Amino acid sequence: MSGLLANRKARLGLGILAVIAVLAIAGPWFAHDPLAYLGDPLEAPSARHWLGTTGQGQDVLAQTLVGARLTLGVGFVTGLLVLIIGALIGGTAGYLGGRVDDLFTLLINVFLVMPGLPLMVVIAAWLPPGPLTMMGVMVLTGWSWNARVLRSQVLTLRNRDFVAAAVVSGEPAWRVVVVEILPNMASLLASAFIGATIYAIGAQVGLEFLGLGDLSLVTWGTNLYWATNDAALITGSWWTFVPTGLGVALTGFALSLINFGIDEVTNPRLAATRHVAGPPRSTPVMREEP
């Protein structure tokens, strides 16, 4: 963790994320009611409405802040669930090996090649709209990537001497996995969690943009849904979709920065400035003139 804080990219990412988190948690207490009709439709930004109003005359700033809360909340919880399911399936496959591994790997690969969005749409459309449906659908289509990455890491660690020693000394399988193997892949688990959260936020916003979310809730996805439905593009009212989009992008960017930081801390070659290879420089044959 201290190594992570020493990394410039990770620090920047954590900083942006902290600001967004504070805004999402505290912001809604200070903002207007996001669903109240406070002004004329599509008012441009002004002193009264800092980010203008929507096509329904609702305050865009309030919608952006309140939307952040639910979107990020669902995003992080889904990220955690995706990580847990991925770790369980990938870990079991990697640890047990043999037939079980073959079967699980096949399952993982099948889910990996299936395109996510259409599958999510097909399932979500049959269920009552809402955050729970959203989470379930995203976990079902999103677990395979993490399972694949974590499986191969468990597989490598499984063959290390210290794990063999633990097995021989009679430790039960769950203890070997939880105490010996998992702590040794902490950085991988952290970056898997961050990757899953980025995926969950993107997928959620996309599905809600399609109109598959609960449209009575205020989230970043429904904000964009209403922006297009209220003809934001044809009327040129950029303020109805720019703030929400920036929110999504900044969150995703901050999370990827943290992931780059983790990458560089654990894989020093990526960060190293030492000469690896590049266009050849001429070998100094003669000493330069003083």
Added chain:
Amino acid sequence: MISTLRASAGFLLRRLGFYGLAGFVALTLNFLIPRLMPGDPATVMFARFQGELEPEAIDALREAFGLTDAPMWEQYLQYLTALSQGDLGLSVAYFPAPVTEVIGVALLWTVLLAGVAVVLAFGLGSGLGALAAWRRNGLLDQIAPPLLSFLGAFPYFWLAMAAAWIFGFQLGWFPLRHAYDAGLDPGLTWAFVSSVISHAVLPAGTMVLAALGGWLLAMRNTMVGVLGEDFITYAQARGLPSRRVWLHYAVRNAMMPNLTGFGMALGFVLSGALLTEIVFAYPGQGYLLINAVLAQDYPLMQGLFLTITIAVLGANWLVDCMTVVLDPRTRT
């Protein structure tokens, strides 16, 4: 020569078998999803007809959509038989048009748009990544990765909205909607082709922009690893021209993981393409998808899921064929 040919054919056949299995899982899921969901699928599906149709007509519809009271395996067999004849059922929104007919042309537009965007993003991104890693800490290496990963953090469809607003609405450089001017007859005329191109610039461009960063970083990071290998040092020590070391030694080896990732990223990019199409009202699969969602046209949604999955599996297999050509290790 013969043995390598046989090995390649074996590899490609194994992959084909895998995609066949994945396709089978997809179509089984497609069958199971409506039937495992809470409530009676027929009631949900025909909710919009309730009160307009006689109960007998609803029963006839049930029959037509294969949602009978027959045992599950019998329904499954019927479903498979219908599929093997290319029958995806009837669309609810465009009733009584069959789903295959509704999807037909739309699939071509999506494959064209997403295909062009994916190939461009992959080529440009990998090329820039290879350059950035070669001139480590140079101008390109400093600017491109952070800038492009910031752009990549935006949802595809949001970039599309922003581009439509700036270049379509404010500047008026490119058309805002559809795939070609309504007044033109589709055909191989210059007027039609140029209209298609100018309509594709914004949707394809935003998709390339959104996906570029991912390819660039993946390529750059693999390249950095490859450049640390001994064979690169050896090639340089032998005095090979710098360009040759870069292209034939470093890039060629670093390409492989990226190419494998290409297949898996296809599904993701295609999902982004579907949402981008919605912003531009581009007459592809995405446009049909949102109509299906709005009209609660379940058979159409499921037909779209199946056709998109099959397209992705097919593209993955083509990528496998390319790896066989490029990577000698798959031939042994």
